[in-house]
Amino acid sequence: MCMISVDVVLSINMSPRENRRQTRNQIRGPHSALTDFLAANNISAAQIRDDHQRRLRDAERQTTGEVLPSQSEDGSRESPGDSSEQSKKRRRNEATTLAKIKQSKEFARRKARRTDPKNDDDLIAREMMCERSRPVPGQLDNCEICSKRFTVTPYSKTGYNGGLLCTRCSKSMKDDAKMAQAKKQGARISRRQNQSNLLDGVAQQGALSLVEMCIKKVADNINDIEEFGDLPSQLLRRLSQILSKRRALDPRTLNLFLRPELDTIDIYDSAKLETHDFQKIFTSMPALVNVNLRFAGQIKDSVFEYMLGRELKIKRLQLDATNLVSDSYWRRLFKILGPQLEILKLSNLDFSLNDETVKVMCGCCTTLRRLKLNQCWKIGDDSLQALSSLNSLEHLSLDLTRETKNESILEVVSSIGPRLRTLSLEGFPNADDELLQVIHHSCDSLRKLRLSNNSVCTDKGFRRLFTGWSNPSLEFVDFSSMRDLDNSDLDSPEGVIGLASEGFVSLMEHSGTTIRKLNISSCRHISRDAFEHVFSGGKIYPNLRELDISFHTVMDDYLIGKILQCCPAIKKLVAFACFNVRDVRIPAGVALIGGLKAQGTIVFEGTS
Amino acid sequence: MASQPSQSEYVTLVSGDGFEYVIPRSTACVSGTIRRMLEPSSQFSEAITGRCVLENISGVVLEKVCEYFCFNEKNKKQMNVPDMDIPPELCLELLMAADYLDT
DSSP states (O other): OHHHHHHHHHGGGSOHHHHHHHOSSOOBTTBOHHHHHHHHTTOOHHHHHHHHHHHHHHHHHTOOSSHHHHHHHHHHHHHHHHHHHHHHHHHHHHHHHHHHHHHSHHHHHHHHHOOOTTOOHHHHHHHHHHHHTSOOTTSEEEOTTTOOEEEOOTTOOBOTTSOBOOHHHHHHHHHHHHHHHHHHHHTSOOHHHHHHHHHTTOOOBSOOOHHHHHHHHHHHTGGGOSOOOSOOHHHHHHHHHHHHHTTOOOHHHHHHHOOTTOOEEEESOOTTOOHHHHHHHHHHOTTOOEEEEOSOTTOBHHHHHHHHHTTOOOOEEEEESOTBOOHHHHHHHHHHHGGGOOEEEEEEEOSSOOHHHHHHHHHHOTTOOEEEEEEETTOOHHHHHHHTTOTTOOEEEEEESSOOOHHHHHHHHHHHGGGOSEEEEESOTTOOHHHHHHHHHHOSSOSEEEEESBSSOBHHHHHHHHTTOOSOOOSEEEOTTBBOSOSTTTTOTTOOBBSOHHHHHHHHHHHTTTOOEEEOTTOTTOOHHHHHHHTOTTOOOTTOOEEEOTTOTTOBHHHHHHHHHHOTTOOEEEOTTOTBOOSOOOOTTOEEESOSSGGGGOOOSSOO | OTTSTTSOSEEEEEETTSOEEEEEHHHHTTSHHHHHHHOGGGOOHHHHHTEEEETTSOHHHHHHHHHHHHHHHHTTTOBSOOOOOOOGGGHHHHHHHHHHHTO
């Protein structure tokens, strides 16, 4: 019996036919299933062989018959020859297997993956051969790491020395690999992230500030944070911005921002907050002075009622998309809070805030310094008339959706213009050169001027505005989309419509020294000559940091180079649809946004 | 500033619980607070001894801060620098420290 088993053990290197005869199980590759079977039953081939040899020796020692010694003699005589033949055979087999392995694709793949020059072909091939003779799924093996016995599955991993691992060790190894991969990814910002940063105008050299890094990390782990401790409010604000952008501001995270000692709440995305969350804000922050709630769709009359009942000292109020509040409650709000309000910004109101309410507002908010009404659908001519009475106003931003008469806005600008430092008018399709004229005469302390989306004002009007204007030079100018929609009448007797060459040149002559931000996108009648004149050698615009020249088809690599020369402080250059900007060299630290090729936004070292 | 002969090339930062970190002056001056502490014209004791005691920062946090100083120095001229690895349990404390250090 034991003889048979020894034979079987030795049959590992026998021909497959013999194997098949002796074993019932199927055979895979160069090793027999019986070996596995034996291994599975914890029978060691080496031990059996040792036992067998010991028995043979014992038998030899106590020879009783003649047949047995002769047999054993036969065996001993034959076995060396047999084993040498066998080992030759084995070596031959091995050589062919190795050769086969070396031709396989997997081998090439492995070789390519390895960089270590010490690993020669033989070593790799041998390794693979060992792997091939591993137990197949369903069989048992000892884990390489914990030496536990386990059933091999298709998911069993290979250990560092080529052996198989049990389920638990496989899992932990997989986790390790995942961690390593995650770290590897973290080592380089992805291209997508790069582009995203560029679009935000971030083309910063070197690492982020530690504060910014930590804030990002805090935002990443917002769900594990129970309270912020006494973080200063500017950091809270930044956190709120990041969390809002990630849409992670919900009732739970809101609690982190509610601190009774603070006077400011900035929630940039309140879309996930319910009515009672807003009430909680006003309950838990009795010292509120600055309130900024955007996308606050769930603010209702009841919230206003509650807020007004708390007798808060609100001075700055910014509400966005509060469309469930009725006009009567807006009026109550203005009547009660109006006298103390200094800054009021309302946007995206399509349901309420009609002309009557705006009149009440203008009557009550007598100390208002800053007013912004963006996309309030019900505001019309009557509201504009009422605005003319706001004598304390220093900053006015209007973005209307309803069409208004030119006279209305003229009246506003002429009456409150002298005090204004900011004038931003969007959505005034009927405004014409007369408005520019009124600005020229009335405003003399503007720092920021925005007129956009209009195709009535003419180039001459702009030239007259900037020629001999008593206003000091501007810092922020936005004349985007001041252009004629029709290309045909460039040579009309009234001159070119929109901000064109003359207007642009006079603008830069007036404000070039202080201008920080300039947007002239889509002012497509500005000629190449005008650009060359404005950005010619020797002219320096020392403070210009952001420039938007989108949709200027005359813009090309040469002009961009000139712009970069003339604006040493520039950080952000927006050039969408400038089809002649191809291979411009952008200095480090400048973000060129909207280049033709994604590659074009790669930032080069050194300035030209 | 660092080129002045009277100033040593290295400065010592001491945490509230007594850990000391010796780092190059230029890297430490990334922090506005430390830079102002070490400003030679200020005649602060920190500027004279080159030793800043940061009472309200613990050793663990200060170690991370110093790591950032070196990280920042290493990545000074590079674009698209990834963020430094910050353990989540440390980030709030580190944020407070970073805000204090004006980093």
